[in-house]
Structures are given as C-alpha cells and as structure tokens.
C-alpha cells in the first residue's frame with residue numbers, strides 16, 4: 596500500500612519557513628493545476644522498498660530531477676513510475692511530506708527544537724541537492740543553523756559526510772566551515788583532526804586567513820549565530836549558490 600497525501604492547495608505554517616526577506620528563489624506560486632495525475636515512486640530496494648503516490652505536477656514544480664524524468668521523453672513519463680533504489684525511504688518520506696506541506700516537520704506547540712536527527716537532516720539536505728529541490732535545500736540549511744543555535748553543538752563525525760556528499764564550494768560546505776570559525780564549536784568538542792577531510796582543512800585555512808585579514812568573527816555567541824544571514828547558504832533555482840562574496844572573507 597503506497598503513501599498518498601490528500602491534495603491541498605493551502606500551505607500550513609511551515610515549521611522552518613525560509614526567512615521572510617529571502618528572495619533567493621522568488622515567490623512560490625502554487626496553483627490547482629499542479630494537482631494533476633498521480634505517479635508512483637518506488638523508493639529503496641528489497642524488503643525496504645516503499646511506494647509513494649503523488650501528483651506529477653507538484654513533483655515537477657519543486658524538483659528538476661522529477662521534471663526531467665516525468666516530462667521528458669523517458670520511459671518514466673509513459674509508465675508514470677519512477678524507481679529510486681538507492682534512495683533512503685525515511686529521507687524520501689520527509690521530502691514527500693514536505694512536498695504537500697512545505698514543512699520539514701510538525702511543530703509541537705511553541706517548542707523551538709528541531710526534532711530531526713543531525714544525520715537525517717543532513718541526508719535530507721543532500722537529497723534535495725541531488726534531486727534538484729532548491730526550496731527544500733534552503734529550508735534544510737536554515738534548520739541546520741537553527742539546530743546549531745538551539746543545541747550549540749555539532750557532531751564532528753558529520754563533517755566527513757558533508758564533504759563526501761557535496762561538490763567543491765557547495766553552500767553546505769561553507770556553512771560547515773563558518774560554523775567552526777565563527778562559533779568555535781570544533782574547539783569546544785575537542786574534535787580529533789582525522790574527522791576533517793583534506794578538502795575541509797583547506798577550506799578552513801582559507802576561511803581563517805580571511806578572518807585574520809578582516810578582524811571579524813571568532814567567536815560568536817549563540818545569539819549572533821542565530822541572526823546570521825541565512826541566504827549566504829542558500830541556492831538559486833538552478834542550484835547554484837545564491838551568495839557571491841564581494842571579496843574573500845566577506846562578512847556573512
């Protein structure tokens with residue numbers, strides 16, 4: 596039995612809405628025409644396969660990957676079925692729920708904590724990057740910033756995951772480096788150096804050099820971190836970074 600979420604043309608208050616000033620992706624125009632024919636997405640493999648049934652228009656509206664698969668001349672467009680054996684079911688469930696609610700999770704009353712685990716949140720971000728879902732990518736970046744501010748920690752064994760699953764100069768890499776140089780979190784948890792990849796060490800050295808030149812940063816408190824310009828870590832609709840520094844070390 597597949598998962599089907601009833602169509603909805605209204606969006607409940609997003610638990611992690613993009614900043615109100617964010618114009619990286621422009622306005623999100625949802626119209627009734629997006630709720631068109633149903634397609635099937637088979638996620639995972641073996642016993643762990645799960646089927647989802649969702650609206651083709653909505654999938655294509657938010658994801659360049661699904662737009663290519665379902666609107667192009669591929670067999671998926673004719674069969675109205677997309678198979679994703681390498682994708683994680685739990686991650687896809689979050690994407691699928693987000694597709695209909697534009698919310699990463701349900702907010703419990705006025706609880707400001709982010710209920711997703713670090714591992715899952717980073718996987719959702721990388722899924723959004725890989726499947727071309729910039730709005731989900733930006734929202735998960737914001738959730739990472741908020742989770743750091745709330746918990747004031749970051750599991751250092753996740754840095755290797757970030758660098759293994761993102762390209763050079765990816766906004767998530769910039770966020771990871773800024774997290775270290777502006778908050779000193781890495782120092783506080785006494786991270787063993789092997790948790791950092793050579794790529795990340797190189798980015799850290801460059802970022803720290805520019806810090807010294809500008810005399811900024813190091814080390815912010817939670818409040819300053821929480822108010823960081825989140826658009827520095829956003830992407831545009833084509834998936835490229837929204838933020839272009841005027842010069843190296845431009846203050847976020």
Ligand SMILES: [Zn+2]
Nearest residue numbers: 617619826829
């Ligand atoms: Zn933005």
